[in-house]
Amino acid sequence: MHDHHDRLTILMMGNPNVGKSALFNRLTGANAVVSNYPGTTVDVTKGYLRKDRHSYEIIDVPGAYSLEARDAAEEVAVRILDTHPDAVIMVVLDATRVERGLYLALEVIERGAPCILALNMMDVAQDKQIAVDAAEMQRVLGIPVVATTAISAEGVKHLADMIRKAQVADLSAIRSRLNGQEPDQGAVARCAGCGGGGCR
Ligand SMILES: Nc1nc2c(ncn2[C@@H]2O[C@H](COP(=O)(O)OP(=O)(O)O)[C@@H](O)[C@H]2O)c(=O)[nH]1
Numbered sequence: 001m002h003d004h005h006d007r008l009t010i011l012m013m014g015n016p017n018v019g020k021s022a023l024f025n026r027l028t029g030a031n032a033v034v035s036n037y038p039g040t041t042v043d044v045t046k047g048y049l050r051k052d053r054h055s056y057e058i059i060d061v062p063g064a065y066s067l068e069a070r071d072a073a074e075e076v077a078v079r080i081l082d083t084h085p086d087a088v089i090m091v092v093l094d095a096t097r098v099e100r101g102l103y104l105a106l107e108v109i110e111r112g113a114p115c116i117l118a119l120n121m122m123d124v125a126q127d128k129q130i131a132v133d134a135a136e137m138q139r140v141l142g143i144p145v146v147a148t149t150a151i152s153a154e155g156v157k158h159l160a161d162m163i164r165k166a167q168v169a170d171l172s173a174i175r176s177r178l179n180g181q182e183p184d185q186g187a188v189a190r191c192a193g194c195g196g197g198g199c200r
């Protein structure tokens with residue numbers, strides 16, 4: 001049996017309009033609760049996901065371009081991140097605007113939390129013939145990258161399955177992979193699911 005102490009919290013973070021809420025709805029179904037973040041007028045939605053023997057609390061964090069907050073929504077996003085030090089971060093990117101979303105993704109990765117990346121809007125990317133290589137992004141970033149289309153639910157089950165494979169990534173390892181070098185073994189990340197013991 002799980003009680004709330006061992007329930008993992010997932011923070012869904014990303015730029016506005018990348019499909020965070022659409023993915024959140026797909027993941028959590030009908031049990032979501034919306035409330036004002038205390039002391040603000042910013043809405044925050046929470047829901048739950050049961051997956052196999054795991055139970056997750058999922059928070060649809062307000063949209064942000066950066067953790068250097070410039071508006072109320074970004075301030076709330078940073079406060080939610082600060083107050084959930086044990087959370088897994090699900091970064092959501094718009095596959096048609098990867099470069100724009102990577103700024104926040106790298107800021108989040110730099111904080112050292114286990115991360116997983118949802119590459120959403122894949123249908124739009126395909127329509128616009130924008131090539132997005134999820135496998136290559138996963139290799140370079142060192143975190144699971146899952147292609148999704150929230151409106152058709154494509155990839156959402158895989159995304160839910162991959163939550164337990166969230167990884168702590170390392171910016172210097174990312175830098176060496178971008179330069180075509182393999183990272184040193186010391187930089188190999190800890191897995192949120194198995195604590196590094198290996199869950200594949
Ligand atoms: N075509 C397409 N539209 C999407 C997808 N995900 C979300 N949307 C739409 O994009 C808009 C923004 O989505 P929303 O979930 O509100 O984004 P949020 O601001 O990140 O929470 C909405 O109109 C969604 O229906 C997707 O994968 N494909």
Ligand SMILES: [Mg+2]
Pocket residue numbers: 020021022060
């Ligand atoms: Mg939203």
